[in-house]
Amino acid sequence: MNVNQQPHMASPYGQPQSGYQGYQQTGYGNQHVPGGYPTPYAPYNGPASTYQPGPPTIFIPSAPPTVSQASASAAYTPSAPSSFAPSSAVHSQPLPPDSVAQTAPQPFYGAPPTPPQPFPGAAPPFSAAGPAQPPAPPLGSQQSFSQAHPPSQPQFTSAPPPVSTASYGGPPPTTQASHPRAPPLTSQPSTFSGGPPPTSSPSQYPQPMPQQPPVSQPNPFHSGPPQPTTAAGFPPQGGPPLRVPHPGVQGPPMTSQGPPTSQTNHVAPPQPGMLPGPPPVNMAGPPAQPSMQGYPPQQNGAFGQVRGPQPGYVGQYPGQQSYVAQPPAQAPAPAPKRLDPDSIPSPIQVIEDDKLNKGNEPFVTGVRGQVPPLVTTKFQVKDQGNASPRFIRCTAYNMPCTSDMAKQSQVPLAAVIKPLATLPLDENGPYIVDHGESGPIRCNRCKAYMCPYMQFIEGGRRFQCGFCSCVTEVPPHYFQHLDHTGKRVDCYDRPELSMGSYEFLATVDYCKNNKIPQPPAFIFLIDVSYNAVKNGMVAIVCQELKTLLDYLPRENPNVASNIRVGFVTYNKVLHFYNVKASLAQPQMMVVSDVADMFVPLLDGFLVNVAESRVVIESLLDQIPDMFADTRETETVFGPVIQAGLEALKAADCAGKLFVFHSSLPIAEAPGKLKNREDKKLVGTDKEKSLFQAQVSFYSNLAKECVAQGCCVDLFLFPNQYVDVATLGVVPTSTGGSIYKYTYFQGQADQERFLNDLRKDVQKQMGFDAVMRVRTSTGIRPTDFFGSFYMSNTTDVELAGLDCDKTVTVEFKHDDKLSEETGALMQCAVLYTSCSGQRRLRVHNMAVNCCTQLADLYRNCETDTIINYFAKYAYRGVLNNPTKNVRDSLINQCAQILACYRKNCASPSSAGQLILPECMKLLPVYLNCVLKSDILHPGADISLDDRAYLRQLVSAMDVAESHAFFYPRLLPVHKLNVEGNALPVAVRDSEERLSKGGVYLLETGLNLFLWVGANAQQELLQNIFGAPAFSQIDPNMTSLPILDNPYSKRLREIIESFRAQRSRYMKLMVVKQEDKLELIFKHFLVEDKNNSGGASYVDFLCHMHKEIRQLLS
């Protein structure tokens, strides 16, 4: 229906795209799709006022670090001769009689179609042109502040300043001391008052830390003179050991233990009944925290201050029996102070606070400049004029008005845009607007698309562009009267006038060569060299495709997919297959002249799956047999992509290549590569060359691919160095993905590979896309990060764009912005849908602008800033030594925090580290980026893995980068099987692990289940069906399906984690003190790591020093 003819009909837009709905449900192959929201939203009951801390973490004495490196399997070197010549004729195997019947026709690969959602004609009133909104509502726990006060500076209360702690006597060598469990911080502004800054230990960072337990190091923060002790702190140690009942836990005896140090900065006197033992661990739920009564107000947000133990708060944890703390009296006068990890900003608490404050009510996008909930919070979005945070997240929702302010603050101004993001089932996808042959209405000058920021004037006959202020005539067919407020009366009937995100059907003017596009094609190119056959990949791919081809993307579930498919196999020559429906058997055509690739057949190469099913199945049955005895070890790679590209060119369509590849392409051919793996370059000025492509061939090829709309997905199965940095050039330039299965073993790894493949084939995507971001006068996009190609400075060209890919855009001022109008951006993506329809998806976003720096700092989003910084740094390593990249990151963050301190924080002692509320996690997360394998590699990470991760992060969304840099660590022994709630996560530090516990760690790419050596027998029985720790098989990759609620719930959680990520996370079981534990510990990112990465505590000290230097 054409809306222009029936403007007043109730639902003129037709329906939201079914294609972008319905992916949340389990599809073929148990494909959960990102964004599943298993539980309905609870009714909003007002903001939660008190932070309920999670169960206390439990300390275990850590074993001495395992010395042996987790050994990766030795590189496999095939010794087979390469004398096998491929047959140039297809083996004429009889068609299996049942081959057709084997494939059950599947009507739809995903979910049933989402019921049509008419555009609500009576949307809640929303004025797009309303006054600038107040800054984002403060968190529930924040006070409100006048402009004069920095947002995060609550009233200083009368609590004493932090007091020094006595020095440690040094823990016994094998035991890491733990810290008294102070309550988590409240979300108050964060001042760290650790006394004078470190003067004597500036060299601690970034040099590798001594191999001592961190606690025994005098902390630079505490190097100042101790401050007067005003509180008694915990009772002195040395009382009779108290055994705390710990049902079922076979751990060491838990002794009564005060805090290891005389933490005298606790204001609250010891409470009667405050037992320093651990709370009883109850498997069925988090331990009760008797008398927990919230937190004392934090003094001026100072870390390390007034962290009084809670009444009844149980302060100490089991397993420290070997630690002897020094009584306070023994402290030498200038005691080196230990910075208590509990006194510095906790990611877990920030995450939990946000859930409480923002997770209970829908996020309504009508208010300009509102900071959305964190990516770790489950929330519902209602589009009322700005794009959902699922499509766009900004580093700052209140941009400085001038470039001077922006430079002063050094806060990056960027948006992380995920244009085709999958939405949860309870949110509507963008509506489709069809303006018929006239196409979308646009500003005459800047060509921005009609959106809520266009102001209609002169009775509705013209509109003024919100981006460039140009006035454009309203075409007669689009005319509508205005109401008394100046709004068009059909405003709420038209998505493009009232919503943040929508799509226009594009006219032929928006098509390449002014021609309606053909439906896209998928081409599968399978390496059949010795390695690929031997490790099982070829057989697995062929077997899987027989079913998977029935699940190609489609928009209308009732109609077969329009996508055509083609097949190529290769080693150092290429084999094309004719699978035309009329053939009795597939035909193979060999192209051995790979220097000048061409497609030897046009008719019969790209076919419709339904029509050619019999021939395709026959082919897929035969391929593994044909090459079962191959001795060919050499492969080509460049010609493979060229072949796919040429096939798409010949068919005059866009499409995607799925390349399954195993080895470094050393065979004589264009794009041939050498093994240039040289770990000696790591850490040198030449390290950057390792991230660069070895030859320019692939970037030229990528350009051609982009021009054709040929997206390349690369599945790698390497046994040794394959030069991912070079092989990845085409995928990362064409909006494609790289998957890497090192030392692939059919049995053990096929689950992960097949899940990735299924998701990758089925996922919703656009083809031959181009994205343009327009902004209002005053700022402009200046830099872009992601998997795409740019031939000019404005157009982001994406041969393919799938629902998981993000493009990060950085903005710079080119003029002043105004507080009144704010800053506007419009992201328009022109693409071809999987059915061949040309469309324009438009996302609009308005943010506030400020003349006070405090407003900027109050409306930042640290997770997005980190996403931007990681991408910026990971691109930086292409051209700079990694050390320089790290230093510049540290410097920029120090400037950000110093600017806040100087301009926004209330005067306070120079020894205090004051962090803005919205950025109090910047140091911990930044440290994770700095310590990452790309910027600070350990000895055991391969160059290929670094190249792979670098490319992966460049297109990550904020939720994935968050888990990637700060993994989620869930104490599953505290799982409550009764409800849906997850136990509160714990911080990524070994100190937080209980020897009696079991923890699930999720990085977005990996899942680990860490089992403490003293885990309860019943727990092990429930999870593993194993009666004892020693009987758990560390090689299991999935949990046994046991008939008990605990097993069921844990497996559900694992599945739900997997469903939230774009890649399948393989589960590894890590037994405490097992050799694999070293890999697991790599992800405990608050600790210092083996390669010299600083601990959170040490890094915070270092940042403090940097900030002080900038301020002095």
Ligand SMILES: [Zn+2]
């Ligand atoms: Zn304009």
